[in-house]
Amino acid sequence: MATTEPAPPRAANRLVERPLWQALTVYRPLTACYALALFLAEREHFARPAVAWAFYAVLLPWTLLTLPRVRAEARCTRPFLVADLLLALTGILLTPLADGAARVASGVPTLPSIWTAGAVLAWALKGGWRPAAAASVLVGVANVVQRGTPSQSTLHNVLLVCIAAIAIGYVVEVARASERTLARALEIESATRERERLARDIHDGVLQVLAMVQRRGTALGGEAAELGRLAGEQETALRALVRGGPPPAAPRPGDSGAPLDLMTLLAPLAGARTSLAGPGTPVPLAAHAARELTAAVAAALDNVARHAGEDARAWLLVEDETDAVLVTVRDDGPGIPEGRLAEAAEQGRLGVAQSIRGRLADLGGTAALLSVPGQGTEVELRLPRPPESTNDRKDSAR
Structure with missing residues (x-):
């Protein structure tokens, strides 16, 4: 399948270029008026002032009517x-005819004067430093031709225009490349975060159901064993998809709503082998944060059930601090062997990496895991409260 480069950002979104185009819209009419003022001050010395009048009769309307063209890159077309x-070059080459060869040789300004630089800079903003350099060379050649011989002042002025145009063109090219890179990085980050979210949801639901069907089917034997084998194959395929494939965009439910009591959400997780301890008062959290924190705790307890053994016990401790909520999940299982978490992540088993740590990271919190072989595992989930919530709690405590 053919691949294409990401499209460059639209001109309206190019924050670096926009001020340059705006400056050009101011520069062009000011320099056109300046060129006309120079002519009016010296018109008595012109050999053929009618030629100059004819040129300015075109230059001034052209400058005003084309201002919308130089306000943005999209409107500034190649034609x-x-x-x-061509208008700038024509004005330069008409200067000896209008002003006389003797005055031109003495170093008088050309008919368009510094307005010519605006035409060159437009090429720089539109196409970068290479078109700007080509336009500068044409302007330089036209200046040498109208002077008859290259003079120091002519070469100096041409060189300044050329350097300025090339520098601006190069800056524009770098800015466009940087914005393309930034846009691509933001797309990758968004896709990665969505894939991690979907991986957590899949791990919490589908993958665990498939794993349970596989275990039960193998234990029961017969037709159930075949069902368990198929469930195992689907689990493997789905884990591979979670690890490598970009997921489709999906809405995230529960992102809004009234605050929920964390203790109420955690209560169903307690049972015969899971103890829950916490404050005697509600622990309010934003609805989305409360649900995600509860899901992370559930994922930790699921790991206890799957890896610590059927006889393992678990303890949940909720601490409602002023600026954060701390939930500790501890078990008395055999612990996690060194290197097991990294190996599980490579195999696509993302319980700790995504369902626990990923959830807390998305909420601005942290998940710390401490495990000593033979002494159980402890997972500490810390979720900071928003500043406004912290201030409200401090005020109520007073």
Whole structure:
């Protein structure tokens, strides 16, 4: 399948270029008026002032009517740039005819004067430093031709325009490349976060059901064993998909709503082998945060059930601090062997990496895991409270 490069950002979104285009819209009319002022101040010395009048009769309306063209990259088309540069070159080459060869040789300004630089800079903003360099060379050649011989002042002015245009064109190219890289990085980050979220949801539901069916089917034998084998194959395929494939976009339910009591949500997780201890008062959290924290605790307890053995016990401790909520999940199982978590992540088993740590990271919290072989495992989930919630609690405590 053919791959394509990401499309460059639209001109309206190019924050670096926008001020440059705005500056060009101011520069062009000001320099056109400046060129006309120079002519009016020296018109008595012109050999053929009618030629100059004819040129300015085109330059001034052209400058005003084309201002919308130089306000953004999308409107500044190549045909317009060619016509704009041809007008500047025409004005330069008409200077000896209008002003006389003797005055031109003495170093008087050309008819378009510094307006020409605006035409070159438009090429730089549109196409980068290479078109800007080409336009500068054409302007330089036209200046040498109208002078007759290359003078120091002519070469100096041409060199300044060329350097400025190339520098601006290079900056524009770097800015566009940076914005493309940033846009691509944001797309990758968004896709990665969505894949991690979906991996957590799959791990909490589908994968665990398939694993349970596989274990039960194998234990029962007969037709159930075949069902267990198929469930095992589907679990393996789904884990591979979670590890490597970009998931489709999906809405995230429960992102809004009234605060929920964390103790109420955790209560169903307690049982004969799981003890729950916490404050005697409600522990309110934002609805989404409360549900995600509860899901992380459930994932930790599921790991206890799957890896610590059927006789293992678990203890849940909820601590409602001023600026954070702390939930500790501890078990008396055999612990986690060194390197097992990294191995599980490589195999696509993302219980700790995504269902626990990933959830807390998305909420701005942390998940710390302490496990000593033979002495059980302890998972500490810490979720900071929003600043406004912390301030409210401090006020109520007073």
